[in-house]
Amino acid sequence: MARQEMRPPAPGGRPRGLAHTTLRRTRAVAAVTAELGRRVRRYAWPSSAQATDRRNRGYLRDRLVALPLLAVVAFGALGWAYAGARDDSAYLRDRAAPALVDLADARASLLIAQGEAERNLDEGRAAELSGLSDRYRTRIARATQSLNQVTRSGALTVAEEQELRVVSALVVDYTSRIGRAQGHAGDPVLRDAELSYARSMLCSRATDATRTNPYPACPAATGSAATSIVDRVTGLEGRLRARLADRAAWGAGGITAVVVAALALVLLAAGLWHTVAFLRRRFRIRLSIPLAAAALPLLAVPFLTVDALLALHAQHETVALADALAERTSPTVEMIAEERPFAGPDPRAVETLRGRIDENLADGRLAALDGTAPFVFPTGLVVAAVIAGALHTYRREYLVVTRPGALA
Numbered sequence: 001m002a003r004q005e006m007r008p009p010a011p012g013g014r015p016r017g018l019a020h021t022t023l024r025r026t027r028a029v030a031a032v033t034a035e036l037g038r039r040v041r042r043y044a045w046p047s048s049a050q051a052t053d054r055r056n057r058g059y060l061r062d063r064l065v066a067l068p069l070l071a072v073v074a075f076g077a078l079g080w081a082y083a084g085a086r087d088d089s090a091y092l093r094d095r096a097a098p099a100l101v102d103l104a105d106a107r108a109s110l111l112i113a114q115g116e117a118e119r120n121l122d123e124g125r126a127a128e129l130s131g132l133s134d135r136y137r138t139r140i141a142r143a144t145q146s147l148n149q150v151t152r153s154g155a156l157t158v159a160e161e162q163e164l165r166v167v168s169a170l171v172v173d174y175t176s177r178i179g180r181a182q183g184h185a186g187d188p189v190l191r192d193a194e195l196s197y198a199r200s201m202l203c204s205r206a207t208d209a210t211r212t213n214p215y216p217a218c219p220a221a222t223g224s225a226a227t228s229i230v231d232r233v234t235g236l237e238g239r240l241r242a243r244l245a246d247r248a249a250w251g252a253g254g255i256t257a258v259v260v261a262a263l264a265l266v267l268l269a270a271g272l273w274h275t276v277a278f279l280r281r282r283f284r285i286r287l288s289i290p291l292a293a294a295a296l297p298l299l300a301v302p303f304l305t306v307d308a309l310l311a312l313h314a315q316h317e318t319v320a321l322a323d324a325l326a327e328r329t330s331p332t333v334e335m336i337a338e339e340r341p342f343a344g345p346d347p348r349a350v351e352t353l354r355g356r357i358d359e360n361l362a363d364g365r366l367a368a369l370d371g372t373a374p375f376v377f378p379t380g381l382v383v384a385a386v387i388a389g390a391l392h393t394y395r396r397e398y399l400v401v402t403r404p405g406a407l408a
Contacts, residue, residue, distance in 0.1 A: 075376055077261035078304065083376070086308075105143075177194055206218060216329075315364070
């Protein structure tokens with residue numbers, strides 16, 4: 001058997017061919033990039049020396065390919081980015097923000113109801129006879145309604161909807177425990193036992209009420225210890241806020257689409273301008289009606305850009321307001337706002353934050369452009385078709401005229 005010769009490995013244990021392959025690939029990429037740059041420069045700033053028929057034909061052929069392609073790329077990327085910004089605003093306005101407001105309202109209402117129940121049951125047999133206060137019943141009904149609205153909002157995942165159903169079932173069990181405590185209002189031992197159990201269902205780490213703070217907040221637990229109603233509601237708020245912030249943030253795909261759309265739109269505008277100038281100089285066409293019509297949709301680009309920037313700004317403001325809903329609202333703030341309705345809106349109240357979110361998202365768009373996002377890319381296709389048809393007609397007429405004997 002013939003002995004095979006082994007090439008000595010390159011220093012460091014790597015094959016010698018790897019360096020040559022990398023070098024060849026680098027040179028190839030550099031050559032392609034240089035050629036692409038040269039073609040883009042020739043396209044955007046064409047030479048004024050177009051005196052020969054061959055160059056005229058080549059100029060028309062290049063425009064026939066480049067301009068429709070740029071129109072498709074420009075309006076496709078613009079439509080994708082603009083639709084994404086509009087969809088994110090719609091998600092925040094119609095789903096995420098209302099769900100966060102309802103979760104904050106349910107959390108505060110349950111804690112207020114707990115404080116009212118404790119105050120009423122401290123009266124002993126009077127609470128057994130007269131029942132709990134209207135405020136307790138109102139807040140329990142309000143919390144139940146808010147949880148039901150979150151379920152119908154469409155902002156939660158399937159697993160989160162299942163957890164919210166568990167929360168609703170715990171609220172029902174919680175109210176039954178409060179009812180039992182009311183039934184034992186004359187027996188301090190049984191009353192306090194039922195009330196303590198109800199409090200543990202609501203909060204994992206309950207804080208005792210004081211004279212200055214009759215409606216204390218409840219610090220939420222995390223991990224395996226997060227089993228109470230407030231813990232679960234706070235966890236849902238956190239996950240929903242994270243999705244809201246993710247939809248409001250600039251993603252890599254959106255940034256790439258914006259850059260591609262901006263470059264393609266600039267090249268498309270420059271190409272149309274130079275093509276119109278070429279036709280006026282070489283064909284004696286003062287104004288190409290089809291190309292002028294194809295350029296009209298470019299006038300809408302500044303308005304779409306402003307609308308998208310307003311939407312992004314409103315989304316970022318909504319993220320800050322969502323954080324305020326989770327961190328600044330409290331039962332005490334809600335009670336102050338309820339008892340002093342003419343003192344002016346409290347910036348930390350749930351209703352005040354709800355109004356600011358709605359106003360912010362409503363102002364974060366140009367209403368006249370509602371419903372235009374799905375038509376951006378089809379408009380680009382129409383522009384590409386008009387440009388291609390016009391340039392094909394001009395090129396065909398030019399070839400007929402310049403053909404030997406065509407004028408005879």
